[in-house]
Amino acid sequence: GDSVTQMEGPVTLSEEAFLTINCTYTATGYPSLFWYVQYPGEGLQLLLKATKADDKGSNKGFEATYRKETTSFHLEKGSVQVSDSAVYFCALPQFADKLIFGTGTRLQVFP
Amino acid sequence: DTEVTQTPKHLVMGMTNKKSLKCEQHMGHRAMYWYKQKAKKPPELMFVYSYEKLSINESVPSRFSPECPNSSLLNLHLHALQPEDSALYLCASSPRELAGRYNEQFFGPGTRLTVL
Numbered sequence: 057g058d059s060v061t062q063m064e065g066p067v068t069l070s071e072e073a074f075l076t077i078n079c080t081y082t083a084t085g086y087p088s089l090f091w092y093v094q095y096p097g098e099g100l101q102l103l104l105k106a107t108k109a110d111d112k113g114s115n116k117g118f119e120a121t122y123r124k125e126t127t128s129f130h131l132e133k134g135s136v137q138v139s140d141s142a143v144y145f146c147a148l149p150q151f152a153d154k155l156i157f158g159t160g161t162r163l164q165v166f167p
Numbered sequence: 168d169t170e171v172t173q174t175p176k177h178l179v180m181g182m183t184n185k186k187s188l189k190c191e192q193h194m195g196h197r198a199m200y201w202y203k204q205k206a207k208k209p210p211e212l213m214f215v216y217s218y219e220k221l222s223i224n225e226s227v228p229s230r231f232s233p234e235c236p237n238s239s240l241l242n243l244h245l246h247a248l249q250p251e252d253s254a255l256y257l258c259a260s261s262p263r264e265l266a267g268r269y270n271e272q273f274f275g276p277g278t279r280l281t282v283l
Contacts (some may be wrong), residue, residue, distance in 0.1 A: 088271070100259075154212060157210060160207070160209050162207075
């Protein structure tokens, strides 16, 4: 069946460091892919999305490219800030309105 | 209005109480969801309403009872909960504009529930 595998956290970085959070997926067909972010004490926000192979989603300095050949959708940011500290979830939509979430990766950025 | 709202933000209840969680969206979305999220875990789907009809119940105990009075409103009625039901309860909505596996979900801020 379909699945999402996300790198374990926490990821601890200094401000202005480069960020990569790995996400790989197994899916039949060609679904969209999403990254959601959850800040402390809040709900999930859609950070970015890609709807087809080779699409690049981007938002707030974050980017992710939908790579069919490696079945990956890694999240990257060139220079993280303290305010980026949050939990990041990779997600794969299913038929019948379901979302498969990765386990989540906690990012901690220190000044 | 481009957001999903949830009330209350926090709720503390005893095991014999009856309470309700409320969710509202005014984006014209036709699918609405309830999720339960425990600490350090991803959200777990509980219920899906599609066009105001219950389409998915993920084998949720009957002490949780969903209701969709209209296309903008979703309730979750709680009765005789257990301490292990303490969690963050998230509501979401989706436009369902695209057939297939393309529709993102928009989440509310959640209700932090504590069962004593």
